[in-house]
Amino acid sequence: MYMQSRLYYDQPYMKEFDTEIEKIEALHPHGYRLILRETAFYPTSGGQPNDKGSIAGVPVFDVTEEDGIIYHHVAQAPQDRLVHCILDWERRFDFMQQHAGQHILSEAFLLHCQAATIGFHLTEDNLTIDLDIAELHEAQIHQVEDTANQMIWENRPIIRHWVAPDDLARLPLRKQPKVHENIRVIEVQDFDWSPCGGTHPASTGEIGSIKIRRWERSKGVTRVEFFCGKRALQDYRWKNKVVLALAQNYSVKDVELEEIVLRQQTQLKELDKRLQEVESSLLQKEAEALLQEAVPIQQIRIVKGVLSAERTLSDMKKMSFFLTQTPNTLVLLSNSALPRQFTFSRSSTINLSLNSTLKVLQKELGGKGGGSELLVQGSYPVEIAPDAYIERFLALVLPQ
Ligand SMILES: [Zn+2]
Structure with a gap:
C-alpha cells in the first residue's frame, strides 16, 4: 500500500x-x-x-x-x-470556480425552493445540477441567482473541516457523506456545509459570479444548466456579441430586439400565407388553361401538360386535385425537372385502373413511383421526353 x-x-x-x-x-x-x-x-x-x-x-x-x-x-x-x-492551473482553477459555485447554488435552491440536488455534472464545457423538483419558475430562478451571487459578493471564507464521525451530527449538513472515515466537510461560512473531497478556492469572491443559463424537466428531474466565473463571462461575451450584431442589423437598441424579432416573425407568417394564396391562384390559372386545351377520347376529357422544371410534385398534385373535380377527366402532368416527375390522375366518375397501368408502363420504360387507382405519382429516366412518357401511358390506359 x-x-x-x-x-x-x-x-x-x-x-x-x-x-x-x-x-x-x-x-x-x-x-x-x-x-x-x-x-x-x-x-x-x-x-x-x-x-x-x-x-x-x-x-x-x-x-x-x-x-x-x-x-x-x-x-x-x-x-x-x-x-x-x-x-495546468487554468484548467484546475476553472474547475474550482465551477465546483465551489455548485455548492452555493445547491444550497440556494434548497433554501428558496426546497429542491435538493440529486445529480451534478461538470465537464470542460458543461455544468449542470439535477433537482428533485417538478417545476421551476423564472421568479424562483432569479431569487436563487440573487442569493447565490450575494454569497459571492460577501466574499465569505470557504473552510475545510476534518470531522470525526461522532461529530457529524453537530453540523447542518446538506447531504450525508459517502465515506465513514477521514470525513472532509466544506463550509461556505454560515451558509452551506457539505461533505466533499474536491478542490475549492479560499473564499467565495474567487468564484466571480453564478449565472443560470436554462432549466428543463428531463427524465424525472429538473436539470439546471449554469456557469460560474470565467465561463459566465465568456458566455455573456458571445451572447452580447450576437445581440449587438442583430440589433445593429435591425437598427434598434439591444433592449428592443426581442420585440422587433417577434413582430417580424408574425409578419413573415402573414407574408407566407399570402404567398401561398397567390401561388395557389397561379396554379389554378395554369390548370384552367390546360383544361381549355383538353381533347376528348371515348367521352373522356384528356388534359395533358408538360410543366416547367420549377413545378414540384406538390404543385402538380394541387393542379390534379383541381382538374379532376370536373367529371370524366383524365389528367396527365409531368414537369421537365431532373429527374422527371409526373402525376397521373382521374375523376372518380370514370373507371380506369391507373395503378396497374403504371406498373405496365414502368416495366416498359422504367421509372419509380405508385399510388392509388385515382392518382399515381413518381419519376422516370431523364432520357425519356415528358411527351413520350405521357403519350405511352395514355395509349396503355385507353387503347384505341
Ligand atoms: Zn466540493
Whole structure:
C-alpha cells in the first residue's frame, strides 16, 4: 500500500511541486501510469474532472484513482526518479470556480425552493445540477441567482473541516457523506456545509459570479444548466456579441430586439400565407388553361401538360386535385425537372385502373413511383421526353 499524501486537500493553490516516483506501471497497449510519493494532481472523482499538467516535462493526460491510489497517466516514463511537477492551473482553477459555485447554488435552491440536488455534472464545457423538483419558475430562478451571487459578493471564507464521525451530527449538513472515515466537510461560512473531497478556492469572491443559463424537466428531474466565473463571462461575451450584431442589423437598441424579432416573425407568417394564396391562384390559372386545351377520347376529357422544371410534385398534385373535380377527366402532368416527375390522375366518375397501368408502363420504360387507382405519382429516366412518357401511358390506359 502506498501512503501517498494528497497535497490538494490542504493546499489547493499548489501549482508546482517536487516529489519522487514510487512506481512506474506499463499500460497495455501503450503508455504508463505513475505513482508519486505525494501529489497535487486531483483524480477524477466526486463529479470533478481530473487535473492535467506535466511530470518532468512529460504531459499528464489523465489522473485516476483506484483502491485509494492515485495514478498519473503519461505517454512516456520520465528518466529520473526525482521529478518536478506542474499543474495546468487554468484548467484546475476553472474547475474550482465551477465546483465551489455548485455548492452555493445547491444550497440556494434548497433554501428558496426546497429542491435538493440529486445529480451534478461538470465537464470542460458543461455544468449542470439535477433537482428533485417538478417545476421551476423564472421568479424562483432569479431569487436563487440573487442569493447565490450575494454569497459571492460577501466574499465569505470557504473552510475545510476534518470531522470525526461522532461529530457529524453537530453540523447542518446538506447531504450525508459517502465515506465513514477521514470525513472532509466544506463550509461556505454560515451558509452551506457539505461533505466533499474536491478542490475549492479560499473564499467565495474567487468564484466571480453564478449565472443560470436554462432549466428543463428531463427524465424525472429538473436539470439546471449554469456557469460560474470565467465561463459566465465568456458566455455573456458571445451572447452580447450576437445581440449587438442583430440589433445593429435591425437598427434598434439591444433592449428592443426581442420585440422587433417577434413582430417580424408574425409578419413573415402573414407574408407566407399570402404567398401561398397567390401561388395557389397561379396554379389554378395554369390548370384552367390546360383544361381549355383538353381533347376528348371515348367521352373522356384528356388534359395533358408538360410543366416547367420549377413545378414540384406538390404543385402538380394541387393542379390534379383541381382538374379532376370536373367529371370524366383524365389528367396527365409531368414537369421537365431532373429527374422527371409526373402525376397521373382521374375523376372518380370514370373507371380506369391507373395503378396497374403504371406498373405496365414502368416495366416498359422504367421509372419509380405508385399510388392509388385515382392518382399515381413518381419519376422516370431523364432520357425519356415528358411527351413520350405521357403519350405511352395514355395509349396503355385507353387503347384505341
Ligand atoms: Zn466540493
